[in-house]
Amino acid sequence: MIAEIASVSFIGGLLSLDVSAWGQIMVSRPIVCGPLIGLLLGDLKTGLIIGVLLELIWINVISVGAAIPPDATIVAVTCTTLIILTESKLSLGSDFHGSYRMVVLALTMPLAEFFKTIDVKQRKLNARFVHYLDREILKGNLKAVGKVNNFSLFLVFLRGFLFSLVAISVGVYILPKLFSYLPYAMLVGLNFAYRLMPALGLAIAFNTFRGL
Amino acid sequence: MQNLGFLYILVPVLDKLYPEKEKRIQSYRRHLEFFNSHPYFANVLVGIVARLEEEMAKEGEVKSEEISAVKMSMGGAFGGIGDSLFWGAWRPFTALVACVLVIIFLGKWEGAWLGPVIFLFLYNFLHFHTRFKGVLEGYEKKTKVVRLLKKMYYLRTIWSSHVVGLTLVLLTGLVVLFRDWEAIERLYFLAFFLSIILLNRWRISAARLLYLLIGISCVGGYIF
Numbered sequence: 001m002i003a004e005i006a007s008v009s010f011i012g013g014l015l016s017l018d019v020s021a022w023g024q025i026m027v028s029r030p031i032v033c034g035p036l037i038g039l040l041l042g043d044l045k046t047g048l049i050i051g052v053l054l055e056l057i058w059i060n061v062i063s064v065g066a067a068i069p070p071d072a073t074i075v076a077v078t079c080t081t082l083i084i085l086t087e088s089k090l091s092l093g094s095d096f097h098g099s100y101r102m103v104v105l106a107l108t109m110p111l112a113e114f115f116k117t118i119d120v121k122q123r124k125l126n127a128r129f130v131h132y133l134d135r136e137i138l139k140g141n142l143k144a145v146g147k148v149n150n151f152s153l154f155l156v157f158l159r160g161f162l163f164s165l166v167a168i169s170v171g172v173y174i175l176p177k178l179f180s181y182l183p184y185a186m187l188v189g190l191n192f193a194y195r196l197m198p199a200l201g202l203a204i205a206f207n208t209f210r211g212l
Numbered sequence: 213m214q215n216l217g218f219l220y221i222l223v224p225v226l227d228k229l230y231p232e233k234e235k236r237i238q239s240y241r242r243h244l245e246f247f248n249s250h251p252y253f254a255n256v257l258v259g260i261v262a263r264l265e266e267e268m269a270k271e272g273e274v275k276s277e278e279i280s281a282v283k284m285s286m287g288g289a290f291g292g293i294g295d296s297l298f299w300g301a302w303r304p305f306t307a308l309v310a311c312v313l314v315i316i317f318l319g320k321w322e323g324a325w326l327g328p329v330i331f332l333f334l335y336n337f338l339h340f341h342t343r344f345k346g347v348l349e350g351y352e353k354k355t356k357v358v359r360l361l362k363k364m365y366y367l368r369t370i371w372s373s374h375v376v377g378l379t380l381v382l383l384t385g386l387v388v389l390f391r392d393w394e395a396i397e398r399l400y401f402l403a404f405f406l407s408i409i410l411l412n413r414w415r416i417s418a419a420r421l422l423y424l425l426i427g428i429s430c431v432g433g434y435i436f
Contacts, residue, residue: 020251024251024252024339025332025335025336025339026303026331026332026335026336026339027332029303029307029331031307031310031311031314031327031328031331032328032331032332035325035328044325045318045319048314048318048324048325048327048328049318051314051328052311052314052315052318052327055307055310055311056308056311057418057421057422058418059304059307059308059311060304060418061418062295062299062300062303062304070417070419102426105422106422106423106426109418109419109422110419112419113419126216129216130215130216130244133216133244134241134244137237137240137241137244138237138241140233140237142233142236142237142240145216145219145220145223145240146220146223148216149216149217149220152216185430185433185434186430186433186434187433188433188436189426189429189430189431189432189433189434190426190429190430190433192400192429192432192433193425193426193428193429193430195392195393196400196401196404196425196429197425198315198388198392199385199388199401199404199405199408200404200408200421200422200425201311202381202384202385202388202405203404203405203406203408203409204408204418204421205304205308205311205377205381206378206381206382206385206409207408207409207412208304208377209304209305209308209374209377209378209381210374210378210412211412
């Protein structure tokens, strides 16, 4: 379990580099990183499902100019990992896996906004790096360009890695316990909500393409 | 923003052009100024700036203020084009194609994982095309590259992709409706789908819509 969490967090850190810092070949989109994490943990199907649901929900999230959108990657990574790692340990039968997935989705969604606030702070830090670099260049230390660039890339990786490490470790212990307290009627409702998720995703996609 | 990255890319060019340390320091500082554009289209500017720096170092015709002006004005313009083209149209469209493939084929066919792979191929074809072509064309044509953008054959097709996108969404909705839902339950699906579309006017975030869905379903769970 610990090895799995650590390796997934490592991949999560690499994937969060792809969001805006390095490459941007879009492996950071939920549709790709969901199945990727699923493949890593040996459950490709669950990864695909969660990836598609999150992708459709966040299909319209774009970064216009300097605005920073909520981070879909970290949610896809933590949500997929938590579901795959803990779903088999539930005391309820597989009939209620849908409702468990809804609980995990609902509780990991706020991480996107939370991660975004850290991102904003980090960008302010980057602005200070540039001032530091300006002084170094004036001193004649031209090698500092590469070092500062790579160091800020490393910080982005570290942010993704530590954030997913903490989120997954906490979630693995809390979520199954929390789920066992839910009343039966609510479980039935959540199960129905899970079945309606494609409708939500497709409706959001419809709105997105109508507005283009 | 992107000034540090911009300088980082230009370092090899600047090192080659300015062997004297004094001039090199100046050129480094020049490119550390504020810069923000679209990450893919910024490559066009990298090409243009590399060419302008070269001309400045060799002939001294171009002034450093001109380079700053080009970076400022074209960076913003390319940012606008890139945001609406890649973030606003091409990525949602290719992602939708992948999602539709997965929704339709998951559980029916082993190859559903091809959806994300197709997304990566489709998206990155245009992405890398823009990046490589951008540097080369920018270097070759300098600021005249703007005229070339008008002729780019794929811009119009992509901006009109929303019609295809809408059709795909509706068809997939129908497939899900008639395959996964039975009889009277289809009404719930349709009612929910239509109400989310109507709620679009208020620009509610995806997370809130999810909580809305959970809330309604839980209340429904207690009633029924």
